[in-house]
Amino acid sequence: MSKFLTSLMIFLILLFSGVVRANDVYTFYVVDYPPYIMASNDDLTIHGIDVEVVKAAFNSQEVKVIFERLPWKRIIKSMQEGRIAGTVSCSKRELRGSFMYFSDPISHVRRAILSKNNLDTGNIRTLSDLNRYSVVTVSSWGMQKELVKSDIKHRSSPDLVSALKAVLYRNMDILYMAEYPALYYLKKLGMQTELKVSELQGEKPLPLHLCISQKFPNSERLKVAMNKGLRAIKANGLYDSIVSKYLQASDR
Numbered sequence: 001m002s003k004f005l006t007s008l009m010i011f012l013i014l015l016f017s018g019v020v021r022a023n024d025v026y027t028f029y030v031v032d033y034p035p036y037i038m039a040s041n042d043d044l045t046i047h048g049i050d051v052e053v054v055k056a057a058f059n060s061q062e063v064k065v066i067f068e069r070l071p072w073k074r075i076i077k078s079m080q081e082g083r084i085a086g087t088v089s090c091s092k093r094e095l096r097g098s099f100m101y102f103s104d105p106i107s108h109v110r111r112a113i114l115s116k117n118n119l120d121t122g123n124i125r126t127l128s129d130l131n132r133y134s135v136v137t138v139s140s141w142g143m144q145k146e147l148v149k150s151d152i153k154h155r156s157s158p159d160l161v162s163a164l165k166a167v168l169y170r171n172m173d174i175l176y177m178a179e180y181p182a183l184y185y186l187k188k189l190g191m192q193t194e195l196k197v198s199e200l201q202g203e204k205p206l207p208l209h210l211c212i213s214q215k216f217p218n219s220e221r222l223k224v225a226m227n228k229g230l231r232a233i234k235a236n237g238l239y240d241s242i243v244s245k246y247l248q249a250s251d252r
Contacts, residue, residue, distance in 0.1 A: 024218075028067055028085055028210070029086075030068070031069070032069075035183075036048050049243055049246050054226070057232070083216075086100070086101075088211075101212040104231075105208060110178065110200075111178060111179070114182045116196070130174065131153065133174050135153070136172045137156060138158075154176070164189065
C-alpha cells in the first residue's frame with residue numbers, strides 16, 4: 001500500500017506541477033485579421049504572420065500549439081474565466097492586464113500611407129500633415145474613424161480594391177491604412193511596382209502579442225516558452241523569413 005501511495009503522490013505532483021511537456025497540445029483562438037491572422041471561413045487552414053511566428057516559436061521549444069476560430073467577444077470572456085489558453089495578435093490594454101499575460105511583441109501595427117511612387121511623402125510625419133493631400137480610405141475601417149476624429153478631409157471607398165484604384169486612376173494622392181495590411185495587399189494584387197507604402201514618421205508602432213489567460217494551467221510557463229522560442233527564431237532568421245513571405249515580392 002505504501003508503494004501505491006508513493007506512486008500516486010509522484011503522479012499527482014507531476015500532473016499539477018505546471019510543467020509544459022512536449023506531448024501537451026495548447027489551443028489558441030483567433031479571428032480573421034490579415035495578414036497577421038488569415039482565418040476567414042473560406043480558408044481551410046488558419047495561417048498568417050503572427051500564427052506562423054507563434055507556431056515556430058513554440059516548435060523550437062518542443063511545445064505543440066494549434067489554432068481555432070472563435071468570435072472575439074467569446075475569446076475575451078473565455079480568457080477571463082480561464083477556459084482557453086489565449087489568443088494571438090492582441091495589444092496591451094490596462095483592463096486586459098488583470099487577466100492576461102503578454103508575450104514579448106510578435107509583430108506590430110503602424111499607421112501608414114499608400115501612394116504612387118513619384119509622390120514625395122517625406123514631409124508627412126503626423127496625421128495632421130495629410131490635410132495637404134487628397135486622401136481616401138475604406139469606409140467603416142478604424143482608419144476612417146481616425147480621420148473623422150481628427151477632422152481630416154477625405155473620401156471613402158466601399159472596399160480596399162476601390163480605394164487602391166482611386167489612388168492609381170482617379171487622382172487621389174494617398175490611401176490611409178495600416179502598414180502590414182497595405183504591404184500584404186499590394187503583394188497579393190500585384191501592385192508593388194506601381195504603389196509604395198510609407199510610414200508616418202512621427203508615429204510609434206503598436207506592439208501585438210501572444211496573450212495568455214492567467215487562469216489557464218501552465219500560463220506563466222507558456223509565456224516563458226514563447227519568449228524563449230521567439231528569441232530563438234529571431235536569432236536563426238526564421239522570424240524574418242516568415243514576415244518576408246507575406247509582405248515582400250517573391251523576386252526580392
